[in-house]
Amino acid sequence: QVQLVESGGGSVQAGGSLRLSCAYSKRTFSYIDMAWFRQAPGKDREFVAAITWSGSSIIYADSVKGRFTISRDNAKNTVDLQMNSLKPEDTAVYSCAARYTRSAGLSLDRTYNYWGQGTQVTVSS
Secondary structure, three states: OEEEEEEOOEEEEOOOOEEEEEEEEEOOOOOEEEEEEEEOOOOOOEEEEEEOOOOOOEEEOOOOOOOEEEEEEOOOOEEEEEEOOOOHHHOEEEEEEEEEOOOOOOOOHHHOOEEOOOEEEEEEO
């Protein structure tokens, strides 16, 4: 069982920055891959960024590449998403997700078993 709690959402003007954080807790020693997804009103949930338990593999959606950075601190059980150069189209509810590590599907939401409650990010033009 993994529990996730996000923080750090808010409102910002285009070009600004926000940092999201996700704290996770787990009952047993296990390797956890982490990801961020987002969902805008009227749209499907989409992948944003993911990082494997060791940090050896990091992937981004093309729409955020070069602007967003995902990182994790396994000692603190946290994963962060630094978002720079934000655009109005980044407006969405951002959710962190966790899965026990596996070899494939790092960007696929169906491979993640645990989800946070989501945090709103609003970017105004």
